[in-house]
Amino acid sequence: GAVVSQHPSWVICKSGTSVKIECRSLDFQATTMFWYRQFPKQSLMLMATSNEGSKATYEQGVEKDKFLINHASLTLSTLTVTSAHPEDSSFYICSAPPGQGYNEQFFGPGTRLTVL
Amino acid sequence: GENVEQHPSTLSVQEGDSAVIKCTYSDSASNYFPWYKQELGKGPQLIIDIRSNVGEKKDQRIAVTLNKTAKHFSLHITETQPEDSAVYFCAARPGGGSNYKLTFGKGTLLTVNP
Numbered sequence: 001g002a003v004v005s006q007h008p009s010w011v012i013c014k015s016g017t018s019v020k021i022e023c024r025s026l027d028f029q030a031t032t033m034f035w036y037r038q039f040p041k042q043s044l045m046l047m048a049t050s051n052e053g054s055k056a057t058y059e060q061g062v063e064k065d066k067f068l069i070n071h072a073s074l075t076l077s078t079l080t081v082t083s084a085h086p087e088d089s090s091f092y093i094c095s096a097p098p099g100q101g102y103n104e105q106f107f108g109p110g111t112r113l114t115v116l
Numbered sequence: 117g118e119n120v121e122q123h124p125s126t127l128s129v130q131e132g133d134s135a136v137i138k139c140t141y142s143d144s145a146s147n148y149f150p151w152y153k154q155e156l157g158k159g160p161q162l163i164i165d166i167r168s169n170v171g172e173k174k175d176q177r178i179a180v181t182l183n184k185t186a187k188h189f190s191l192h193i194t195e196t197q198p199e200d201s202a203v204y205f206c207a208a209r210p211g212g213g214s215n216y217k218l219t220f221g222k223g224t225l226l227t228v229n230p
Contacts, residue, residue: 004159006159034217034218042222042223043205043220043221043222043223044160044205044220046217046218049217093159093160095159095160103148103150103165103167103209104150104162104165105150105162105218106162107152107159107160107161107162108159109158109159110157110158110159112157
C-alpha cells in the first residue's frame with residue numbers, strides 16, 4: 001500500500017509555543033490529505049481537509065487560527081498548532097488517498113503532542 | 117450527515133475462535149466501507165474494504181459482509197491470533213472521488229487471549 005509518514009512521532013512543548021507537524025506521502029502524490037486528532041480510547045475526529053494549492057477546509061468547531069494547515073506541495077502537508085495549551089495534547093494523524101479518484105485512505109503513524 | 121454505529125465496544129475471544137464486529141450506517145449514499153486496525157500508539161492500518169456493489173469480500177482470515185438494504189456491514193476474523201489484538205474501526209463514505217470524508221465508528225477493542 002501507499003506510504004504516509006509523519007514527523008515528529010512525538011513532541012513535548014511548553015504552553016504558549018507553536019508546534020509544526022509534517023505529513024508526507026512517500027511514494028505517491030497527494031492532492032488531498034486529511035488531518036485527524038484522537039483522544040485516548042476514542043475514535044478519530046476529522047479536523048480538516050488539506051488541498052494542495054488551496055485553503056484547507058475545516059470541520060465545524062475546529063479553530064482555523066489555532067490549527068494552521070499548509071499543503072504547499074503534492075507530497076507535503078503541515079499542521080501547526082499555534083499557542084498550544086494542555087488541552088491541545090492529543091494524537092494527531094494524517095491520511096491521504098493514493099491518488100485522484102481512489103477510495104482508499106492510508107494513514108500516517110501519528111504524532112503524539114504533549115503540552116505542558 | 118453520515119452516522120456510523122459500531123458494536124461491540126470491547127470483545128474478548130480465545131485464540132482460534134472467530135470474532136465479529138458489526139457496524140450500521142445512516143446515509144444511503146455511502147458506498148465505500150473500509151475497516152482499519154489500530155495498534156497502541158500507531159496510526160490506523162487499512163485491513164480490508166468493500167464497495168456497495170459487492171456483498172462480501174474475503175482476504176485470508178478476514179472477511180467483510182455488506183447488507184445495503186439494512187445498511188449494515190460486518191468484519192469477520194477467523195482463527196484469531198494474539199497479534200489480532202487491537203482496536204478495530206469501521207468507516208463509511210460516499211464514493212465518487214478522493215475528497216470525500218470518512219465517517220468512523222467508535223471502535224472495538226479486540227483482545228485475543230492465548
